[in-house]
Amino acid sequence: MIAPSLRVALLVLGLSAGFASAETLPLPAGLVGAATTDGEALLIGAEARAAYFPLADQFVTQKTQSFCGVASMVMVLNAAGVPAPTVPEYEPYRTFTQDNLLDARTDAVVPRETILRQGMTLDQLGGVLALQPLDVTVKHAGDDSLDAFRTAARDHLAQPGQFVLVNYLRKALGQQTGGHISPLAAYDAEADRFLILDVARYKYPPVWVTASDLFAAMNTPDRDNGGRTRGYVLISRKTAN
């Protein structure tokens, strides 16, 4: 991924690609950090990036180590401009936060104490999102294909008001270690890579991952979901009609 001329320039300047993320874990060789020279070039040249700017404006860190799904939904709801609840600290302004998204209605899909203990499954994620004014489609990787995923995710990331969440096994990407949920934000065709805005910002930076590596990491069984495979959620703001 790194052009030889860029490698030389980085060496000459004495710059480390990891400069901006000294506190996070090192990335495995297959992943490209978003804030590296290569990561910047991928975003600038990305064929599908309508989702990137609204999501970057709403990037949050999951508030506990099991809240990746909640943080990911907060980003999408704010980026999609879904009418938001109030926040005492911000009156009279309104926004979704990891403290005001969950309520009695979401408890009926997955109780808050379950999320705090073990996080959310793909189906629970889709179920909570479906309570909002959004069109939501849940896809398990085991019922899908790499080509179908690539096409659907790319098309969603290219259109305003459309978003994609992914549920994948970190270990399959060479990261530490368990199931995880985060938004996708962009797709570059030449590299065949998607940008994951990883909500565990204390642990890993956002990364560009190949479509095939990401699909393989989604095509893993989740024992918290009866052994069904992980996968992705396609989300569109409901159009008035």
Next chain:
Amino acid sequence: MIAPSLRVALLVLGLSAGFASAETLPLPAGLVGAATTDGEALLIGAEARAAYFPLADQFVTQKTQSFCGVASMVMVLNAAGVPAPTVPEYEPYRTFTQDNLLDARTDAVVPRETILRQGMTLDQLGGVLALQPLDVTVKHAGDDSLDAFRTAARDHLAQPGQFVLVNYLRKALGQQTGGHISPLAAYDAEADRFLILDVARYKYPPVWVTASDLFAAMNTPDRDNGGRTRGYVLISRKTAN
């Protein structure tokens, strides 16, 4: 700022430039939202944007309406890779948050109860940052010039490991209303505009502002600072030597 052909395209497609930020306040005519078609084009074509990606990866919302300075420092400290304190929820990982940045040492510069009541002045911001392993230069707009600000800020935003915080009066930009602090992230030469990553994300999106409008909004007296003008802080990670 919006090319006529883009305006027509937006009308034809029926898209609203405010789509992605339905809950925030409308922007005055002089400001360009970062997630609009024009804002995206400005970032893609920006001459100085080394600061953008590390800061975007660390974008946070100020936790109370007086914590703009604290949120801005957290973004810069994490983006600069300054060794961070622990966070109980994230053990064993470490990161700066709006809950762990302030301590007895910062209380000696500005007490936490003062920040909670009325926020921070430019000089207090510089004083707190100077406690970290950073080179910090505070500039009051009244002692400076538009040209000197533009040159210094642009040069900082173009270099990895360098950052700029601005302290300005919102009302002077046509926003509501008081003194505010946020990081700059990029500069575009043709438009002569800087990108402000506004940490009051519940209230306004990130905006591109002309250098002259921003300088005028910094060149305003702050009664909390003895009537001295607002201004900016130039920040560089200290180099080992």
